[in-house]
Amino acid sequence: MPANAALPALTPALEDYLESVFRLVTEHGFARVRDIAEARGVKPGSVSPAMRRLEEAGLIRYERREYVALTDTGAAAARRIYSRHRVLRRFFGTFLGLPPEIAEADACVAEHSLSAATLDRLVRLFEYMEVCPDGRDHLRHFHQCSRVQEGADHCPHHCPALHGLGERNTVMSVADLRPGQKGRVRQIEGQGAIRQRLLDMGILPDTTIELARIAPTGDPMWIRLQGFELALRKNEAAAVLIEAL
Amino acid sequence: MKKNLQHPPLSVLRPLRVLLAGNPNSGKTSLFNALTGARQKVGNYPGVTVERREGRWRIPGQDVLVRDLPGTYSLTAYSPEERIAQDELTHGDHDVVVVVADATVLRRSLMFLLQVMQLGANTVLCLNMSDEAHKAGQVVDTLWLGELLGIPVVETAAARGQGLDDLKAAVLSAATRTGPGVSAEVAAALGGITQPTAGGEASVERMRRLAAAADLLLARVLVAAPRPNARRLTTRIDAVLAHRLLGLPLFLLVMYGVFWVTFTLGAAPMDWIDAAVGGLGSLVTAHWPGSPDSALLSLLVDGIIAGVGGVVIFLPNIVLLFLCLSLLEDTGYLARAAYLTDRVLSRVGLHGKSFLPLVTGFGCSIPGIMATRTIESERDRLATMMVLPLMSCGARLPIWLLIIPAVFPAAWRTTAMWSVYVFGIVLALGLALVLRGTILKGDATPFVLELPPYRLPTLRDVLGRMADRSLVYLRKAGTVILAISIVLWALSTYPRKEHFDVDDALAGGAVFTEQEIVARQAAESLAYSVAGRIGRALEPVFSPLGYDWRIVTASLGAFAAKEVFVSQMSIVYALGDDADPGDVGERLRADYSPLVGVSLIIFLLVGTPCMATVAVTRRESGSWRWAWLQFGGLTALAWVLAAAVYNLGRLVA
Ligand SMILES: Nc1nc2c(ncn2[C@@H]2O[C@H](COP(=O)(O)OP(=O)(O)OP(=O)(O)O)[C@@H](O)[C@H]2O)c(=O)[nH]1
Ligand SMILES: [Mg+2]
Numbered sequence: 001m002p003a004n005a006a007l008p009a010l011t012p013a014l015e016d017y018l019e020s021v022f023r024l025v026t027e028h029g030f031a032r033v034r035d036i037a038e039a040r041g042v043k044p045g046s047v048s049p050a051m052r053r054l055e056e057a058g059l060i061r062y063e064r065r066e067y068v069a070l071t072d073t074g075a076a077a078a079r080r081i082y083s084r085h086r087v088l089r090r091f092f093g094t095f096l097g098l099p100p101e102i103a104e105a106d107a108c109v110a111e112h113s114l115s116a117a118t119l120d121r122l123v124r125l126f127e128y129m130e131v132c133p134d135g136r137d138h139l140r141h142f143h144q145c146s147r148v149q150e151g152a153d154h155c156p157h158h159c160p161a162l163h164g165l166g167e168r169n170t171v172m173s174v175a176d177l178r179p180g181q182k183g184r185v186r187q188i189e190g191q192g193a194i195r196q197r198l199l200d201m202g203i204l205p206d207t208t209i210e211l212a213r214i215a216p217t218g219d220p221m222w223i224r225l226q227g228f229e230l231a232l233r234k235n236e237a238a239a240v241l242i243e244a245l
Numbered sequence: 246m247k248k249n250l251q252h253p254p255l256s257v258l259r260p261l262r263v264l265l266a267g268n269p270n271s272g273k274t275s276l277f278n279a280l281t282g283a284r285q286k287v288g289n290y291p292g293v294t295v296e297r298r299e300g301r302w303r304i305p306g307q308d309v310l311v312r313d314l315p316g317t318y319s320l321t322a323y324s325p326e327e328r329i330a331q332d333e334l335t336h337g338d339h340d341v342v343v344v345v346a347d348a349t350v351l352r353r354s355l356m357f358l359l360q361v362m363q364l365g366a367n368t369v370l371c372l373n374m375s376d377e378a379h380k381a382g383q384v385v386d387t388l389w390l391g392e393l394l395g396i397p398v399v400e401t402a403a404a405r406g407q408g409l410d411d412l413k414a415a416v417l418s419a420a421t422r423t424g425p426g427v428s429a430e431v432a433a434a435l436g437g438i439t440q441p442t443a444g445g446e447a448s449v450e451r452m453r454r455l456a457a458a459a460d461l462l463l464a465r466v467l468v469a470a471p472r473p474n475a476r477r478l479t480t481r482i483d484a485v486l487a488h489r490l491l492g493l494p495l496f497l498l499v500m501y502g503v504f505w506v507t508f509t510l511g512a513a514p515m516d517w518i519d520a521a522v523g524g525l526g527s528l529v530t531a532h533w534p535g536s537p538d539s540a541l542l543s544l545l546v547d548g549i550i551a552g553v554g555g556v557v558i559f560l561p562n563i564v565l566l567f568l569c570l571s572l573l574e575d576t577g578y579l580a581r582a583a584y585l586t587d588r589v590l591s592r593v594g595l596h597g598k599s600f601l602p603l604v605t606g607f608g609c610s611i612p613g614i615m616a617t618r619t620i621e622s623e624r625d626r627l628a629t630m631m632v633l634p635l636m637s638c639g640a641r642l643p644i645w646l647l648i649i650p651a652v653f654p655a656a657w658r659t660t661a662m663w664s665v666y667v668f669g670i671v672l673a674l675g676l677a678l679v680l681r682g683t684i685l686k687g688d689a690t691p692f693v694l695e696l697p698p699y700r701l702p703t704l705r706d707v708l709g710r711m712a713d714r715s716l717v718y719l720r721k722a723g724t725v726i727l728a729i730s731i732v733l734w735a736l737s738t739y740p741r742k743e744h745f746d747v748d749d750a751l752a753g754g755a756v757f758t759e760q761e762i763v764a765r766q767a768a769e770s771l772a773y774s775v776a777g778r779i780g781r782a783l784e785p786v787f788s789p790l791g792y793d794w795r796i797v798t799a800s801l802g803a804f805a806a807k808e809v810f811v812s813q814m815s816i817v818y819a820l821g822d823d824a825d826p827g828d829v830g831e832r833l834r835a836d837y838s839p840l841v842g843v844s845l846i847i848f849l850l851v852g853t854p855c856m857a858t859v860a861v862t863r864r865e866s867g868s869w870r871w872a873w874l875q876f877g878g879l880t881a882l883a884w885v886l887a888a889a890v891y892n893l894g895r896l897v898a
Pocket of ligand 2: 274275293314
């Protein structure tokens, strides 16, 4: 069966009907007008005109008065519509991490309103994310990233601009530590000399830092890490984002 | 990837060039000293060495040139001193690079090593401070580490001279063979990272790979990790010395202690030398074969013995001052003091890192100004340089030792001495604030300073440094001061006055004692001499400060070298009569009021940085503009302050 056989131009409503028929047939082996009406949430009376239009397009046929079957073309078209729907639903659900109800509802809307070209690219992106090892990593990092998930354990993906995350209270800096408290470095903010200096000193993501003491006015601070000790100003300490341990 | 480059056999004619590179404070200079027998300055804080130094390491059959570099944390340098190390590593002409690593901070050291190895030179890893690492319970399988890295790895304890033979063998072997390169496993962990361009954007990814490779190496070769409480003693000491509230008062107390030691303990040996110098003068006069009026005798006794002797008698104090400073440096306390004072310094727009050069300036302004190379920001560096001469240097110590006892009662002397230093510091802070608010405007710059563990200074370092300082001081006395003393003697003696006013007065019927006649004649001679004339010509400029022409000539001499003030005063009084150099203080007390003393202290502390300071400021700042600004600005400020104090004092009194 040629997968890219031209799909007859259908209105969104008709596409939904065709899809419903397809799902009922795959689930139960048959589709009745009554079930279609129920699946679409409409009165049985309004199903018949739609069915007639689909029949005219050669996508379905009435077997008996009540029962609807898919023609070969209809099955192909329905499968394409349905897989599009499934892709979108998984995209919204698994990929974006939305709850199933929202994923389902938005998939229904998006499958009709997005252009075929966009949908095609989305499907490819999704495939890439699932198949390519790099893509899988990206997906995993995305879900572990503190920007995405409240309370994610740590961000393995060190985006340079975690600025503006102040409102996310999961993020704090070395400057927020109390003496004796430890934290694990998530990332180093800032740029240029100071960032380089901190990195050169071995202050890297996952390094554990302990605040040893603070000068009377809160500045500078004295930290301990990996067997050595550093004095640094509060400004610099604030550039080292950590999670408290 | 294996390279099988065949190196030419070691030549006896061409010396082998070895570079010592590594993180700051890893013991490079200690190693350099141990290898070459040099006595370059070591100290227990990062940034002691700020220029390259070369020395000969004598290995039988092979001439080796060793070069000591400033420390650096990476090859993307920011401060001038780090740039020196980086340039040398990347563009230098050398056969072997010895990466001197602090074995107690292995991970960071290995990250640095891996970066250096990427430069492609024949490298040797030297795990220094191995004594401390062992004491902490750390055991490293150096053979395996060497195999994984593809380079020779040795353990040393430079401060104790241990492991030097191993190092020698490793360097010679590295010089003749290019290593096989890092093992596949390590190469994989590094994942083909490349050298970043200098000043290029920092890459977390690159550093992570370096860290991953270092961790992999450690996982393999770290037979026993150091105990977690290895730094316990340091932590305990810091709990007191770097205490939130106690820290700063303790620091002030320590500094007070330094001046007390310098002043009090130095007094006894100073008296001995004083007596010896006085005795020498009398001895020469007594046994002089020619006429007692001979110019040569005068030159010898009044010029050389008085001038140079006047300076030499303060040797014990100088040595004690340097002993104290060197103890502070070598134990690691100075790094704490930098932490404690950063707040104060940052208020005036300076930097915690300015502290270390400023303290070095108590010894001598020249190394102090050079030490500003550790400061990354140009503005901070210039501001520090400009105010550095306000740190009362060792050469000014004799001046204070001469003037303070003359104008203050015994109980006040240590406090007065301490106050001189504190006054200099406060003024430096104020001036820095002004500079940073006007011509050196700019934002606060980052401050990151490593705090090394406390270390016991080695006796060799401390005694060596004391001996060096004594030699330097004596050499200066025997050359510069001697030469200037002779010149000043000549200027103060010629032209000779033939006809004295006193004689006219006597002829006119005045009555003087024999002593008075001699004294008046001497005074007239001096006033008649070139020095006297110059002094008199300039007297109007300095009279608002309360100075007479004698002080004026001595102050001018101080521009050549600060100690000259003391020698000139000694010469002036020696020419006047037979006073010992040691009596100069008493003569001062008789001739000048305490107020003049204070005004003089202020002028000599603040004004006229010496020639050498001006020259080094020119070199380090890169322009004469800053050097002259420093000289002119400080001298003008000194004049204003001294005049203000003198005149206000007179109003009050
Ligand atoms: N225990 C111990 N201390 C050492 C050893 N080597 C050096 N030190 C001490 O470590 C401190 C630093 O030594 P330096 O030789 O000044 O270090 P550096 O690498 O030249 O330092 P910078 O010039 O600042 O980069 C000094 O206090 C030395 O006495 C060693 O092998 N064992
Ligand atoms: Mg050094």
